[in-house]
Amino acid sequence: MLAQVNLQKEARRTFARLLPRLESEFAAATATEAWATFRRRLDAHFNDLFDLLFTLYGDRYDFLYHLERLLAEAAQSWLERPQPLQALDAARERDPQWYQSEQMLGGVYYVDLFAGDLKGMRAKIPYFQELGLTYLHLMPLFKAPEGDSDGGYAVSDYREVDPRLGVMDDLRALATELRQHGISLVLDFVFNHTSDEHRWALAAQAGDEDFADYYFVFPDRTLPDAYDRTLREIFPDQHPGSFTYRPDMQRWVWTTFNSFQWDLNYRNPEAFRGMAAEMLYLANAGAEVLRLDALAFTWKEMGTNCENLPKAHTLVRAFNAVLRIAAPGLLFKSEAIVHPDEVARYISTQECQLSYNPLLMALLWNSLATREVRLLRHSLGYRFAIPDDCAWVNYIRCHDDIGWTFDDGDAGALGINGYDHRRFLNSFYTGRFPGSFARGLPFQENPRTGDARISGTQASLAGLEAALRSGNPGEIDLAVRRILLLNSIVLSVGGIPLIYLGDEIGILNDYSYIEDPAKTGDSRWVHRPRIDWAQMARRSDPSTLEGRIFGGMQHLIKLRKTTPAFAGNDMRVINLGNDHVFAFVRTGRQGERVLVLANFSEHTQPVAANEVRLYGLGYRFHEMVTQREITLGDEPIVMEPYQVMWLAV
Ligand code: GLC
Ligand code: GLC
Numbered sequence: 001m002l003a004q005v006n007l008q009k010e011a012r013r014t015f016a017r018l019l020p021r022l023e024s025e026f027a028a029a030t031a032t033e034a035w036a037t038f039r040r041r042l043d044a045h046f047n048d049l050f051d052l053l054f055t056l057y058g059d060r061y062d063f064l065y066h067l068e069r070l071l072a073e074a075a076q077s078w079l080e081r082p083q084p085l086q087a088l089d090a091a092r093e094r095d096p097q098w099y100q101s102e103q104m105l106g107g108v109y110y111v112d113l114f115a116g117d118l119k120g121m122r123a124k125i126p127y128f129q130e131l132g133l134t135y136l137h138l139m140p141l142f143k144a145p146e147g148d149s150d151g152g153y154a155v156s157d158y159r160e161v162d163p164r165l166g167v168m169d170d171l172r173a174l175a176t177e178l179r180q181h182g183i184s185l186v187l188d189f190v191f192n193h194t195s196d197e198h199r200w201a202l203a204a205q206a207g208d209e210d211f212a213d214y215y216f217v218f219p220d221r222t223l224p225d226a227y228d229r230t231l232r233e234i235f236p237d238q239h240p241g242s243f244t245y246r247p248d249m250q251r252w253v254w255t256t257f258n259s260f261q262w263d264l265n266y267r268n269p270e271a272f273r274g275m276a277a278e279m280l281y282l283a284n285a286g287a288e289v290l291r292l293d294a295l296a297f298t299w300k301e302m303g304t305n306c307e308n309l310p311k312a313h314t315l316v317r318a319f320n321a322v323l324r325i326a327a328p329g330l331l332f333k334s335e336a337i338v339h340p341d342e343v344a345r346y347i348s349t350q351e352c353q354l355s356y357n358p359l360l361m362a363l364l365w366n367s368l369a370t371r372e373v374r375l376l377r378h379s380l381g382y383r384f385a386i387p388d389d390c391a392w393v394n395y396i397r398c399h400d401d402i403g404w405t406f407d408d409g410d411a412g413a414l415g416i417n418g419y420d421h422r423r424f425l426n427s428f429y430t431g432r433f434p435g436s437f438a439r440g441l442p443f444q445e446n447p448r449t450g451d452a453r454i455s456g457t458q459a460s461l462a463g464l465e466a467a468l469r470s471g472n473p474g475e476i477d478l479a480v481r482r483i484l485l486l487n488s489i490v491l492s493v494g495g496i497p498l499i500y501l502g503d504e505i506g507i508l509n510d511y512s513y514i515e516d517p518a519k520t521g522d523s524r525w526v527h528r529p530r531i532d533w534a535q536m537a538r539r540s541d542p543s544t545l546e547g548r549i550f551g552g553m554q555h556l557i558k559l560r561k562t563t564p565a566f567a568g569n570d571m572r573v574i575n576l577g578n579d580h581v582f583a584f585v586r587t588g589r590q591g592e593r594v595l596v597l598a599n600f601s602e603h604t605q606p607v608a609a610n611e612v613r614l615y616g617l618g619y620r621f622h623e624m625v626t627q628r629e630i631t632l633g634d635e636p637i638v639m640e641p642y643q644v645m646w647l648a649v
Contacts (some may be wrong), residue, residue: 003448010049011050015043018068024290025072029079034086040079041325043073048320048350055314058268070217070276074326077280081327084176085284089329099331099354099391101498102566102588105557106186106393106498108137110151111165113530114501118166122174125181127536131504132557136178137186139399141165145197145260147518151186151399151528153293154195154261158278158520168285174579175286179555184288186333191275191319192294193261197252201262214271216254216300217261218243225251230305236446237521256297256306266298266315276322283327285356290331292316292352296342308342318350333393338399340407341381346396347386357392357495359383364486365402368462369438371601373582379410380584381573384494388569392495396486397461397503400444401453401524402429422451429454430459437463437479439509439524444568457525458507459483464545468508478602479546480506485598486645488625491560491610492596494571494586502531504553505539557644559624567590576611582637583607585615593617593649594624604638621647 019042029035036452050067057063081089092098092565107128115121121138140152140281144158152162161167175185194201203211218224224243232254243252244259254263266269284291299311316332322328334352336343340359363376382521386392404425408418427433429440440456459465462482467475482508490497513525539550560566563590572585580601586594595617600606609632613619624646630637639645 002223006339007051007054008047011047013047013063014050014067018071021068021277022071022075026075027034028078029075034079038075038325039085042074045321045570046108047326049318049325052314052318052321053269056266056272056311056318060269062269066273070273070322071325073273073277073280074322077277077284078326081284082286084179085327085329088179088288089327092329093398097389100389100420100440101597102494103548104134104391104562105132105526105561106135106137106496106497107131107133107501108139108398109439109501109531110399110528113528115531117164118161118170118174123294123525125177127438128178128183129181131499131640132561133183134186135289135498137188137289139189140188140246141171147331148258148260148522149195149291150258150261150522150531150619153190154193154197154399156188156195156197158235159201159281172285174362179286179288185286186291187282187285187287187378187523188293189279189332190293191248191264191265191351192297193257196240197260197262198262200564205246207249213268214265214274216265217249218252218254221252224254225475225632226302227254227300227306229304232307233303233446235444236448237444247479247617250411250538254300257294258367259611262298263297272315272318279322280320280326288329289331289333289354291335291336295334295346296336296338297353308338308345310335313345313351316346320351328540337403337405339405340379343405344383344386347390349387349389354393354496355386355390356398357394360392360394360490360493361396361402362406364396364407365429365461366425366488367582368482368486369425369436369482369601372597373600374414374579375406375411375416376582377575379406380412380571383575384569384571385412389571392493393498394493394495395498397458397500398498399500399524399528402440402461403453406443406603419450426452428453429456430465437466437475437482439465441509441526443523457507457509457527457529458486458500458503460509462486464506465508476545478641480548480552483549484556485581485600485642485644487553488556488646489596489598491556492566492586492594492646493584494569497560499553500527502529504550505536506518506549507531507535553566554624563592563594563624563646564588564590565594565648574615576607578605578607580605581607585617594619595645595649597637597639597643597645597647599641599643601640604641605639607639608636609634612616612637617647618648623647 012529083298115124142155143157144152200211200214228241238258238376242256244255296307299309308534331355332352336346346352367373367376373552404422411418428436429438431439439460440454443455444452463479466470467479510529513519513546519525538544538546543548565586570587575582576583619632
């Protein structure tokens with residue numbers, strides 16, 4: 001407590017000392033309104049920033065120097081921030097919870113695979129509007145190594161677009177045009193690592209010790225061996241352990257992911273400042289949300305698994321504080337695909353306002369396989385709640401694999417053995433389990449630990465691929481229903497629904513990646529096909545499969561966008577006594593309520609009327625999906641196979 005008070009005093013003293021220095025450095029600007037705004041924000045957030053940086057770097061003799069340079073960088077960035085973005089900052093400050101609206105709908109895909117390049121992407125804006133997107137995440141589009149670049153997650157230059165996609169001005173123009181159409185651009189902030197071709201890494205390779213210190217470079221195996229004892233292997237197929245030997249340097253480098261992705265060393269304040277500058281650059285290019293890639297891995301301590309450490313949080317908070325000062329309209333989205341307790345710790349307005357919801361994702365697939373909602377109901381019953389001013393990003397598929405990141409304690413409470421159950425799920429979703437409808441591929445199967453994750457498109461995992469092969473119309477129908485069921489949950493549960501583009505027309509696995517040497521070792525490419533626009537065109541023909549799925553999605557999306565009960569996070573899971581039916585109540589800001597019922601089995605399921613009555617939701621409902629009025633009598637509500645009901649109370 002006393003330490004805290006002293007730190008705050010120290011922060012104010014430092015502020016008083018640094019401000020005049022900053023004002024003399026920016027003397028030409030200090031009379032402007034922009035400077036007054038900067039000063040106001042600096043004043044409001046300086047203590048936080050000081051505190052966070054002190055935690056990370058307070059023991060360094062040059063702490064104040066780094067702090068001052070960081071503030072100068074922030075000031076410069078703010079003064080250069082394009083006027084429309086400054087206006088956006090002000091608008092977001094007036095409406096800080098804009099992302100909680102029922103209007104929100106996200107989409108994500110690769111620029112090259114969707115539309116060729118950035119100009120092509122602009123031409124697709126009418127499609128995004130047709131779909132109803134308000135948020136568009138473009139997968140990494142910066143300069144990256146030729147060949148395998150982990151789908152662009154090995155960035156060689158944060159200020160240069162991959163030349164095959166265009167140039168920075170194309171990106172700025174796209175951001176502006178999207179914004180004019182009510183769509184926020186989301187970009188990755190890949191800050192755990194750079195590629196080994198980034199200029200810092202190149203300098204390190206050339207023997208520059210200052211730049212070697214931006215990374216974790218070791219003369220021999222002593223420290224890597226010591227760290228490896230407690231680290232988890234993330235990509236064991238690519239390389240065992242987390243370190244890579246560089247014959248050119250005769251040294252070992254920390255590489256959590258692929259050998260060409262060098263982890264940054266945030267113990268070095270130069271690395272922090274360097275990445276903060278790249279972040280501000282992305283902000284000024286027009287990104288409205290930054291997806292914090294692999295944020296769980298950014299801080300390392302000997303003897304730990306180097307995931308989710310307290311200082312990984314401090315680091316994100318420090319970046320966040322820099323944004324509050326220099327680009328406050330921006331949001332962070334957490335990409336923590338880890339244990340649900342750890343996922344939750346990244347979510348707050350001081351850290352990440354938005355977060356992927358990997359638990360919901362994994363448990364939806366779990367329920368689809370088991371036809372049971374017990375684990376979903378139990379886990380979400382107490383794990384869905386997050387701070388009011390934050391939001392989940394709810395998704396069914398993304399560019400990555402599916403990992404079964406549920407809590408073993410949650411499973412154990414229901415008599416489910418987590419280890420065995422994960423094996424079952426892997427067997428089910430690779431189609432090995434007898435009777436499975438799914439056609440997925442294993443990802444990073446580790447024979448030593450028995451661990452694996454799953455690749456595959458939504459449609460292939462939900463049974464469409466197998467059904468089409470069998471040609472059985474009944475099976476096809478069930479697959480379409482499963483797809484719409486999953487989507488109905490993410491569209492109603494609370495938060496931003498995120499569509500992995502292509503899923504809205506039921507794109508299947510594409511096995512051709514095996515022929516591409518840069519992709520063949522990574523099964524995630526099976527669900528990253530090039531979008532076929534002839535197939536896309538069939539979306540408007542309801543007699544086609546694409547049309548059925550797209551039409552079904554459109555219907556749900558339109559309903560979502562006109563249902564205020566779907567805004568915000570207020571979601572209460574309820575148990576209506578049928579383990580195949582997932583049920584929850586959504587409540588909007590004005591008290592509007594919707595009861596959602598979702599049948600996860602291919603059989604009709606009854607929901608007892610008296611169970612519904614217990615929750616005091618009244619007797620008369622408007623079922624929004626089928627536009628029917630339902631009056632509760634003594635008879636149960638009967639749900640069709642995989643049916644979802646949105647019951648307005
Ligand atoms: C994130 C990305 C994944 C990538 C990894 C390393 O998890 O989603 O695609 O492989 O980070 O950057
Ligand atoms: C990627 C990997 C995933 C891993 C995650 C960590 O998403 O595919 O399995 O856990 O990175 O961020």
